[in-house]
Each structure stands twice: as structure tokens, then as C-alpha cells.
Amino acid sequence: MDTAVKAENLWKKFRIPHERRTTILENLAGLLQLLGGKTYTYEEFWALKSVSFHLGRGESLGVIGENGSGKSTLLKIIANILRPDKGSVTVHGRTAPILELGVGFHPDLTVKENILVYGSIMGLRNSEVKKRMDSILQFSGLERFRDAKLKNLSSGMQMRLGFSVAVEADPDIFLIDEALAVGDMEFQQKCIERFRQFKSEKKTIILVSHALNLVKEFCEKTLYLSKGEPVSLGETGAVIDEYVKRTQTPMMGGSTG
Amino acid sequence: MFEHGELVRNLTVKEFKLRYRNSALGFLWSLLNPLAMMVILTVVFSTLLRAGIEKFPVFLLTALLTWRFFSISTSMALWSIIGNSPLVTKVYFSRWLLVLSSNLANLIGSTLEFIALFPLLIFLGMKLSFSTILLPAILAVEFLLITGVSLPLAALNVYYRDISQIWDLALQAGFFLCPIIYDVKLIPEPYLFPYSLNPMTRIIQSVRKILYYNTLPTLTDFAVPLVGGLLLILAGYAVFHRLEPRFAEEL
Numbered sequence: 398m399d400t401a402v403k404a405e406n407l408w409k410k411f412r413i414p415h416e417r418r419t420t421i422l423e424n425l426a427g428l429l430q431l432l433g434g435k436t437y438t439y440e441e442f443w444a445l446k447s448v449s450f451h452l453g454r455g456e457s458l459g460v461i462g463e464n465g466s467g468k469s470t471l472l473k474i475i476a477n478i479l480r481p482d483k484g485s486v487t488v489h490g491r492t493a494p495i496l497e498l499g500v501g502f503h504p505d506l507t508v509k510e511n512i513l514v515y516g517s518i519m520g521l522r523n524s525e526v527k528k529r530m531d532s533i534l535q536f537s538g539l540e541r542f543r544d545a546k547l548k549n550l551s552s553g554m555q556m557r558l559g560f561s562v563a564v565e566a567d568p569d570i571f572l573i574d575e576a577l578a579v580g581d582m583e584f585q586q587k588c589i590e591r592f593r594q595f596k597s598e599k600k601t602i603i604l605v606s607h608a609l610n611l612v613k614e615f616c617e618k619t620l621y622l623s624k625g626e627p628v629s630l631g632e633t634g635a636v637i638d639e640y641v642k643r644t645q646t647p648m649m650g651g652s653t654g
Numbered sequence: 655m656f657e658h659g660e661l662v663r664n665l666t667v668k669e670f671k672l673r674y675r676n677s678a679l680g681f682l683w684s685l686l687n688p689l690a691m692m693v694i695l696t697v698v699f700s701t702l703l704r705a706g707i708e709k710f711p712v713f714l715l716t717a718l719l720t721w722r723f724f725s726i727s728t729s730m731a732l733w734s735i736i737g738n739s740p741l742v743t744k745v746y747f748s749r750w751l752l753v754l755s756s757n758l759a760n761l762i763g764s765t766l767e768f769i770a771l772f773p774l775l776i777f778l779g780m781k782l783s784f785s786t787i788l789l790p791a792i793l794a795v796e797f798l799l800i801t802g803v804s805l806p807l808a809a810l811n812v813y814y815r816d817i818s819q820i821w822d823l824a825l826q827a828g829f830f831l832c833p834i835i836y837d838v839k840l841i842p843e844p845y846l847f848p849y850s851l852n853p854m855t856r857i858i859q860s861v862r863k864i865l866y867y868n869t870l871p872t873l874t875d876f877a878v879p880l881v882g883g884l885l886l887i888l889a890g891y892a893v894f895h896r897l898e899p900r901f902a903e904e905l
Binding site (some may be wrong): 411420421422424473476477478479480494496501502503504506510514515517518519522523583 | 660661663664665668671672675676738740741742743744745746747812815869897900902903
């Protein structure tokens with residue numbers, strides 16, 4: 398099977414400064430403290446530890462886990478927004494990241510202007526974007542607001558627009574991060590319809606979600622992350638069962654022995 | 655870069671639109687600002703200080719517009735990554751295109767300012783020489799220089815916001831270190847060589863030679879900023895490329 402996404406031994410580290418430092422002077426002060434024998438003033442925090450998976454074309458991967466388990470970080474690395482500290486990702490095909498709350502629109506541009514800019518970032522030619530403009534607006538249900546500035550739309554509307562542009566950009570790989578959580582029922586239903594269509598078109602989907610029923614429906618494989626570490630990776634049903642079991646039984650320690 | 659042609663065009667148009675959106679006078683400000691500067695400086699220098707430069711408004715305005723192109727472009731490009739953080743943190747594309755399109759938007763702006771300058775020149779009794787056709791080439795060289803300076807500034811500003819403060823100071827110093835409100839002839843001989851190594855000095859001199867003195871710039875006037883600009887682009891892109899991977903984390 399052709400490879401769509403291959404992640405090999407991914408590690409990602411973030412720095413959490415103990416005090417916020419953004420100016421050179423503050424950094425100089427920190428440097429002096431460091432030279433004076435003071436220890437590090439930021440914590441290193443591994444958001445991802447040794448994550449690997451292989452996804453063939455047309456396959457879909459669900460990513461589940463508690464908040465802060467590294468799911469979004471993983472998605473951003475696949476989208477090439479963040480770079481891993483160790484390991485590598487190979488992606489075959491165009492990706493469309495649909496991250497939490499919008500895809501990077503500008504609040505002062507109108508809906509149509511945003512679609513044009515975003516479309517060209519997604520690799521569409523202007524003529525193609527114009528051709529698809531109507532169907533983007535129609536799918537998002539924002540025809541009436543085409544000339545409204547984005548900041549005047551609700552967060553749900555912005556999310557709908559982001560989703561619609563990404564869908565119409567016709568990518569090979571969808572990277573979806575809880576994008577459905579904000580939409581209303583009707584829109585969610587429309588999106589699920591689209592997902593089914595993607596599945597039949599052999600598109601690859603990586604879905605980060607707490608909606609386990611969605612993961613169950615669309616993803617053959619699932620990766621369960623906890624504190625950045627892969628707990629299990631495999632057939633969706635089994636992985637979800639394990640996740641549910643783990644989260645429902647709080648850890649007892651050894652006292653009941 | 656050429657495969658990104660339409661992306662660059664869309665980003666540039668976006669920059670240009672955003673700059674004048676929510677402003678009643680819009681692009682007019684680009685013309686009013688240098689004119690107001692001209693009036694102020696003319697009053698100070700030819701009326702109060704009696705610097706004795708013939709047609710001082712023209713002498714000044716030619717240099718002022720050239721300097722404005724540099725100072726406004728670089729100080730806006732400084733924020734081009736930070737100002738586009740919604741895009742940078744949500745989707746991948748070559749980040750330096752943001753710097754490029756910010757500069758292109760200013761290139762359009764400055765070109766329009768220069769076009770508006772011509773009726774004024776004629777009104778002030780200047781005659782246009784044939785050398786005017788060299789003006790676009792000089793602005794193109796200035797654009798190279800601007801991009802070379804903007805790339806490292808924009809990247810460094812993501813990590814250290816002090817950069818914008820430092821650059822403000824540098825621009826203030828630059829305003830006096832370049833022949834804008836005075837003539838190069840005022841520079842004493844021993845300092846003339848280092849003074850003339852400044853690429854902006856050469857560019858301003860060239861524009862002034864063309865539009866004010868009606869003479870031709872020398873080959874050195876061209877070569878210094880051209881070589882300087884190309885070297886800066888190479889170095890600037892290297893810095894940018896090194897800092898680029900962690901942009902999304904720092905924003």
C-alpha cells in the first residue's frame with residue numbers, strides 16, 4: 398500500500414519559562430543569574446515521546462487521549478507547523494490542517510478575501526478558488542456574509558468557513574483537530590456526510606477527537622496518547638476500549654494490594 | 655518563489671488593503687505625510703536656518719521619499735511574521751513570503767508616491783531630464799536592500815521584541831547619517847569614504863542626481879547598494895532560515 402503519512406520516533410520538547418522573558422535585557426538578567434550558579438529558569442516538557450505510526454493512502458487514524466496528551470502537537474508536526482526535536486515525518490500528498498477554532502483567517506478581511514488568501518496558501522490557483530467560491534460559501538452556509546469582515550462572524554461561523562475552504566481545496570490528507578466541536582448539529586451532519594465521501598474517495602484522514610463515536614466510524618486505526626507517550630496503537634475498537642477502561646478506573650496505587 | 659506567484663500576489667494585496675482599511679483618508683496619508691514633512695523641514699532649513707540650498711523643497715522631497723521607502727518598509731516588515739501569527743501557527747507555507755509581500759505592498763505605495771511627486775516637480779519649476787528612466791532601476795536596487803534587511807529583522811523580532819525598539823533608533827540615526835536634509839558636499843574629506851559605503855547614501859544620492867541635479871548617477875552609485883543588497887539578502891535569508899522552524903512555538 399502507498400504510504401500517506403509515516404512518523405518515525407517523534408519527540409517534541411517545549412520550554413515552559415518560569416517567568417516570562419521576551420526582551421534581551423530580561424534574558425541578559427537570566428543569563429547573569431545562570432552564570433552566577435542559578436539553575437535553569439525554564440522547564441523542559443516533552444509533549445511527545447517516541448511516537449511512530451504508518452498510515453497508508455486511504456487509511457484513517459484516530460488520535461485520542463486526555464487534554465494535554467500531545468494530540469494537537471502531533472497534528473501540527475504532521476502539518477509542518479512545528480518541527481520535531483527527534484525523529485521524522487514523511488508526508489506524501491497535500492495536507493489540509495483544520496485546527497481548533499479556524500484555520501488562520503484574518504479578522505479584518507472579508508469572508509471572500511479570506512477565502513482567496515487561504516485558498517492560495519492551500520495551493521489553489523486564483524481561478525480555481527473563484528470557481529469554487531460559491532460552493533465554499535454554500536457549504537459553510539455563509540452566502541449572506543460573503544462581504545462581512547471575519548471578526549463580525551461568530552466562532553462557529555468562522556470554524557465552518559475554515560472547514561469549508563479546507564474541504565474544497567481538495568487535499569489528499571485531512572488533519573482535523575476537534576474542528577467539529579464548535580459547529581451546530583446541522584453543520585456537523587453535513588461534515589460527517591463529507592467525511593464519508595472522503596473515505597470513499599480514498600482520502601487519508603487523521604482525526605483528533607474526544608468524540609469516540611466519530612473516531613469509531615471513520616478510523617480503522619487509533620493511537621492513544623497519554624502525557625505524550627503512545628499507550629497503544631492499533632485497531633480502533635480495541636484501543637478505544639482500553640482508553641475507556643483506563644480513564645474510568647482511577648489509579649488506585651498499591652494500597653488495596 | 656515563482657510557483658508561489660499568486661500566493662505572493664494575494665498576500666501583497668491583503669497587506670495593501672489592510673493598511674488603509676478603517677482609515678478615512680486611506681492612501682492619501684502616504685502623500686500627506688511627506689508633504690507635511692517637507693513643509694516643516696523647509697520652514698526650518700530654508701527660512702529659519704537659511705541653509706541656502708536652491709529649491710530646497712525639491713532637494714528635500716526627492717531624498718525624503720527615497721528614505722521613507724526604506725524606513726517604512728523595514729519597520730513594517732519587522733512585524734510581518736508576528737502580525738500574521740494566525741496564519742503562521744495554523745498552516746505551513748514558506749514564511750519568508752510574508753516578509754516579501756509586506757515589502758511589495760510598500761513598493762507599490764512608494765511607487766505611487768513617486769508618481770505623485772512628478773506633477774509637484776513640474777509645478778515647482780523643475781525640468782525632468784532623460785535620466786529619469788533610471789529611477790525604477792534604483793528603486794529596484796533599494797527593494798533588494800530592503801528585503802535583505804527585513805528578513806533577519808522580522809525573524810529576530812519573533813524572538814526578541816527589543817528588535818523593533820532598536821530598529822526605531824537605528825532609523826533615527828540613519829535619517830541623519832544619510833544625505834536627506836543636507837548635501838553630501840558637507841561631509842569632510844576624511845569621512846567621505848566610510849560615509850559613501852552606506853548603500854542608502856548612494857541610493858538617495860542617485861535619486862537626487864536624477865530628479866534634482868539632472869545628472870546621471872555613477873556606476874559606483876549603482877554598484878555599492880546592489881552588491882550590498884545582494885550580500886544582505888544572502889546573509890538575511892540564512893538567519894531567517896535558521897530561526898524559521900520555531901516561529902510557531904514562539905508566537
